Amino acid sequence: EADIYQTPRYLVIGTGKKITLECSQTMGHDKMYWYQQDPGMELHLIHYSYGVNSTEKGDLSSESTVSRIRTEHFPLTLESARPSHTSQYLCASPLGAKNIQYFGAGTRLSVL
């Protein structure tokens, strides 16, 4: 199993604040993904990275940005949080040749 760590687990914040959601993995994986899950809905890919200095937008348009300066970290940033950003954000990384994705516990974000 891959160990994917996400912090914080829960975050309640006011509109206009800048936030960074952390995702880290200790297995040296190149590929990392961010998915967004609105309450009661399926997950959609919003960002992915194939390695250091590689980041791409996913299927679902998102105002968030990501960076990949180090292999083990893939933080997601919202420069100015809005209530529409209220969602769960899940980080994942695949393990092995079959690209089986393992997920972190997620960050549940509420923007007031």
Next chain:
Amino acid sequence: AQSVTQLDSHVSVSEGTPVLLRCNYSSSYSPSLFWYVQHPNKGLQLLLKYTSAATLVKGINGFEAEFKKSETSFHLTKPSAHMSDAAEYFCAILGGGYNKLIFGAGTRLAVHP
């Protein structure tokens, strides 16, 4: 393009009875399919995966799924439901040029005493 459709948004069973959660897929080539479970306020946990090996796949916690190409299905089953199985279940297919997961809308499983 790949896609999955979960045929039931809610399934309710009694403890000790069988569970069937249905998933159909669409793929232009041999798919890699997954079932994940999400307990309340938790992340996703991989239950099982099909990656073109045996068509009957056994997963954790007594769950299994059968890949049926002729029916384009990958239904999840368990012979006897436990209260702890109550959760949201997501079927997913690996697809796209960057190996993303494409998820179904989820099935919420309720287990009654």
